[in-house]
Amino acid sequence: MTDMPELKFTKTEIYEKLKETIAQKLPQEESKNPHLAAQLKNLKEEDVLIELREAAFHAGYLRINCTAEGFRRYDDGSYMQRTMNDEVDSAEWLFCTSGANALSEDAKKLTGIDYCGKTQSQIAKAVAENYCRTQLQNLNMTMRECRVNNYRFIETKPEFEVYGWYIHIAYTDEKGKKCELFCGRVCMDSLQNEEQHLSLWLTLPLCNAEKRKKAVRTAANVLYNLLFILSLAAYVINCFMVSRFGTYLHLAVPAVGIVLFVCAKLTHKRAKIFFISLSFLPIAAMIAGIFFDILSFLA
Numbered sequence: 001m002t003d004m005p006e007l008k009f010t011k012t013e014i015y016e017k018l019k020e021t022i023a024q025k026l027p028q029e030e031s032k033n034p035h036l037a038a039q040l041k042n043l044k045e046e047d048v049l050i051e052l053r054e055a056a057f058h059a060g061y062l063r064i065n066c067t068a069e070g071f072r073r074y075d076d077g078s079y080m081q082r083t084m085n086d087e088v089d090s091a092e093w094l095f096c097t098s099g100a101n102a103l104s105e106d107a108k109k110l111t112g113i114d115y116c117g118k119t120q121s122q123i124a125k126a127v128a129e130n131y132c133r134t135q136l137q138n139l140n141m142t143m144r145e146c147r148v149n150n151y152r153f154i155e156t157k158p159e160f161e162v163y164g165w166y167i168h169i170a171y172t173d174e175k176g177k178k179c180e181l182f183c184g185r186v187c188m189d190s191l192q193n194e195e196q197h198l199s200l201w202l203t204l205p206l207c208n209a210e211k212r213k214k215a216v217r218t219a220a221n222v223l224y225n226l227l228f229i230l231s232l233a234a235y236v237i238n239c240f241m242v243s244r245f246g247t248y249l250h251l252a253v254p255a256v257g258i259v260l261f262v263c264a265k266l267t268h269k270r271a272k273i274f275f276i277s278l279s280f281l282p283i284a285a286m287i288a289g290i291f292f293d294i295l296s297f298l299a
Helices: 011-032 034-041 101-111 120-137 208-245 248-266 269-298
Strands: 048-073 079-089 093-099 142-172 178-188 196-200
Touching: 011 034, 011 048, 011 142, 011 178, 011 196, 034 142, 048 101, 048 120, 079 120, 093 101, 101 142, 101 178, 120 142
Parallel strands: none
Antiparallel strands: 048 079, 048 093, 048 142, 142 178, 178 196
16 A cells, blocks of 8 residues: 555535534434534534545456356257366456455446455356356256366456545443544545545434334334234134124124224324324223134034
8 A cells, every 4th residue: 555645625524514514404313312413513523433434445356267068958868968168268257365345345446347355266166166156057957076287376456456445423422422424535536536526415314212222113013014914814714703603793803903903004103103003992892703613613
């Protein structure tokens, strides 16, 4: 790695742009974390942290020598086996030689070459198996075994360096713990680092109170859906009982339960809780009715 490159935005410029982003985005995010929102409204320049990340990449492809065995079994029981040996080239990939893999997307945008997070041996094995399987299938044969004898890396783009400046905001959570909020980055617009691009955003993490509310809402939705499924199942079972015994009064209770669940689905907050609470009564009645029906059916 070379010396630290020059950041073309001053910290004051980033701070001012960040305040504009906060003023624009905070009204939609404030309810998720009022504690953090209050700190962002009084953001100071020293709360803005800028971290340089760097990584080195090079590009190239693998030339792979591989051997595979294929076979074909005929209807009369006869058997044919074939061994093939060939060389195949992989696609061109970017490889990270040092530094942060997180900058691979930047390297891809700057070069137009896809990044590969696999090792060269993993690439060689995958390419060889795919190539040999295809070649044998073209001969109406099934691949039984494939191995990589050797491979070599052919460089198409010499090693180059990519830099990125990650922007965080320092804050304290409800328990007084020091935290950092990732809110933007400065990217290179060219490998020569002649121009740089500043991107900022604001997404607040849920505070503990909102996390608990979300967990309660999720549990309530799961319970609602479970009870609704039970209600439908009870209705189907009672329809079966009606067809066998002609007890049409069985349909009234699950029908009431389904109506209550529909009302709960269409309402919110207290009204929703009210209808869900009422729905427990027909559920209990249906379960009791099914139990007695089953006893009668068995008798």
